[in-house]
Every structure is written in structure tokens, then in C-alpha cells.
Amino acid sequence: MRTGVVVGNPKPASRTLAAAVRAVELLSGRAPDLVVDVTTLGPGLLSWGDEAVGRAVEQVGALDLLVVASPTYKATYTGLLKLFLDRFAGGEGLRDVTAVPLMLGAGPAHALAADLLLKPVLAELGAALPAPGLYLLDTEGAGSPALEAYAERWGPVLRAAAAHGAAARGSRSAV
Secondary structure (H helix, E strand, O other), X not given: OOEEEEEOOOOOOOHHHHHHHHHHHHHHOOOOOEEEEHXXXXXXXXXXXXXXXXXXXXXXXXXXXXXXXXXXXXXXXXXXXXXXXXXXXXXXXXXXXXXXXXXEEOOHHHOOHHHHHHHHHHHHOOOEOOOOOEEEXXXXXXXXXXHHHHHHHHHXXXXXXXXXXXXXXXXXXXX
């Protein structure tokens, strides 16, 4: 199973990144195979021909399990993350990728943001989303007890969906 994270925090090496990496570790039992800290792609996000961005999009689309993470900005995910997600083909860009929307915020007021705002975008891109999104307090981040509880409850479902997606991708490429 190929795993990865995409993080849309404007700060490189953020708490959001640490939480996303920890989520993948708990869900898969190992470190992610791919880490895309979107802010490191720089101005290439604004150029449709940028090779680094194109390569990142291709690599993310080939994953089996993906955690997409953002801090809560103005009650939603960041524009930086939106710029990156806009590069994926609608309905197909994340086909056969099992995704987990993860958002961090200052308090419980935005606890539904991952499900109400980020999850629909991932679904529009074709991702499988068999589990609820995950919201963490940014003060807890990667140390949040909610991460372990989520992995225990939803890990088996997400791993099964990721295995199914990998098998579907393999059968399409064998044709």
C-alpha cells in the first residue's frame, strides 16, 4: 500500500504536516511514502506548466491511501491547498485513491469543516472517502488522542478501501 500526505499549510514543516504524517503512521503502521508540503512548491503552483507541481500531482494520484490536511482558515481550508487540488482532473484525478480529510483548528467551532468543506472537494476529484473527516485542535496536533482513536475505529475500513483501490488500479493497468 502506497501512502502519502498533502498539506496545505502556508508554513513549511508545520504542525499540520506533523499531524498528517502521524495519521498515516497510525493508519498504515509506517511512515508515508510521499509527503507533499504544498508551500514548498512555491510560485510553480501558479504556472500550469510547472514540472515539480505536475510531478507531485502524478505521484499523489498514484497513492492508495492519502491524508489531505489543512489548518482552518476563515472557516475553511487554505487557498494554497485549493491551488494544488485544482490541478487534479475532476472525477478522475484521485480515482482509486482512498482519502482522509484532516483539518486543524483553534477550537470546536469548526469541528465539521473537514466533512463539510474538504471532503466534498476530494469526492469531486474522484477519491474514495469511506470514513468521516478528522478535526484536531491545533494545540494538540500530532499528539492528539483523537488520532489514535480515529485510527483504531477507521483504520480497518480505510486499509480495506485502499487495498480495493490498488486492486482496481492494477486491473485497469493490466488491460
